[in-house]
């Protein structure tokens with residue numbers, strides 16, 4: 001199974017829990033700020049593949065991640 005995620009930049013509060021949750025290392029910090037003064041994380045599409053496991057979305061306290069499975 002493969003998948004991808006979409007991170008809502010405006011909902012993210014930069015807690016980085018999803019970075020720890022993704023065992024594939026597909027979520028990384030960013031240096032760009034959103035309108036609330038946080039730097040939302042990014043989905044790293046290149047290289048390793050997302051399995052659509054949804055661990056990142058389950059972990060996110062702000063419901064900022066949507067998971068799509070293909």
Ligand code: SF4
Nearest residue numbers: 022050051053054056
């Ligand atoms: S769905 Fe799973 S593999 Fe994909 S980014 Fe989230 S934690 Fe990583």
Ligand code: SF4
Nearest residue numbers: 012013015016018060
């Ligand atoms: S867990 Fe949610 S709020 Fe925290 S960094 Fe990840 S996307 Fe942002």
